[in-house]
Amino acid sequence: MQTSRRAVMAGSVFLVALATGYVMQNGDAVAYRFAGGQELSEAPQSMQELQALQLTAARARTDLGIPEEPRLVSLATPAPEAFARAPLPDAGLSELQVEPGMGLSAFGMPCDVTLTASPAPAAMVRLSLRAACNAGEPVTLRHGALTFTEITGTDGHLDLDVPALSARAEFEARLLDGTIVEARAEVPDAGGYERVALQWQGSTGLGLHAFEFGAGYGEPGHVHLGAAHGPDRARVRGAGYLTQLGNDAAPGGWVSEVYSFPAADARSSGAVQITVEAEVTRATCGRELAAQTLQPTAAGTQDVVELSLAVPACDAVGEFLVLDNLVPDVQVAAN
Incomplete structure (x- = not known):
């Protein structure tokens, strides 16, 4: 057309499930494995034999450290020492310095805003905006008279390449709350x-x-x-x-x-x-x-x-x- x-x-x-699994075996199977490996080919013939079989299974459980009956532990009391959680390795988060009065994002990141500019091939400039507390918000960027509006990601980040209109390329980013950050790149x-x-x-x-x-x-x-x-x-x-x-x-x-x-x-x-x-x-x-x-x-x-x-x-x-x-x-x- x-x-x-x-x-x-x-x-x-005019112009984004953690799953856990477990295996259970019944008492007879455990008794078989730890009572000499004898197959239970026939039912016990007397009460004495039945008691002997139960005693064998109980011993097997004891050897394995398996409690005879499950124990209920009140959530209001500390867990037994055997089940105490090992301390997690230090992930370095303790090194994050948060000044008094500094706001934090929903992810616990400081609310400071930064803009960096670095030269890229073909006389382009890579702009990187970091504004953790301004996620999903519009931001207006200027490069001289060149003006355009972008929307930050869910993490408050924005990365894009912009054509340099001059060798000394200066950029400004204005957030919705009026915050302004600037950056410059040399693009020969x-x-x-x-x-x-x-x-x-x-x-x-x-x-x-x-x-x-x-x-x-x-x-x-x-x-x-x-x-x-x-x-x-x-x-x-x-x-x-x-x-x-x-x-x-x-x-x-x-x-x-x-x-x-x-x-x-x-x-x-x-x-x-x-x-x-x-x-x-x-x-x-x-x-x-x-x-x-x-x-x-x-x-x-x-x-x-x-x-x-x-x-x-x-x-x-x-x-x-x-x-x-x-x-x-x-x-x-x-x-």
Whole structure:
């Protein structure tokens, strides 16, 4: 089925049981094993023989240390010494220093919040947030003008890779309670990448598309969320990839898409055309959408362009609006 797309000129855009088991043997079997191994081939013929057999079984039980009758031990009294639990090995938990007044999570971890940033391949930055007392909460992260909202895990952790928009990549994380933590990473190869970002709030149907060196829709050079590839494409093939950041399930959450091309390792010359598409959905039809495009500059800043788009009425649901010429083509020279 062919998808309908409308071209929109830039001018019209204002833009987780422990089981125990046991084996039981009856008295006759125990008596047999410990009374010389004689099979009980016939029933005892007299009361004396019966008493002798019972005495043999009782002795066997005594030799094994098995009580003749189970003993009930009151839970209010200490367990017999024979059953006392051996001390557990020291797991090092005693070394956990908790300062007076420091809050603890449901798992007993301190409530301090940390953010670390370290360089990763393809001019990416690995961000690691630790916020034990903020599990399952939204956190908004910023890298310059680039903004996106994620949700921490059940342990309050968050790990993700973010494209560096500058060699000195600075990041900020703001939690729901207003706590702010910062981190910085040096990414020397960031200058060898051409990057373009599109960001918005909520569910909008927006998406960033890159057409490398004349590629058409669905062709190998068409990079978008459905064919995002990853940093390995840049390092191995010298081609671009797309990174999506953010979670629109968070109320008012920011989502960003960043297209990256390794210009310093390009193997072809030409242009990469960047377009923005907006799918007309039941949630967006008849609305006005707001978004931003970002492009890093040689000075380490980012050019930001505000977009505002009027989405057609709901009889156009399923169609796509294509916004051309919002971002200049990325010019690439082979190296």
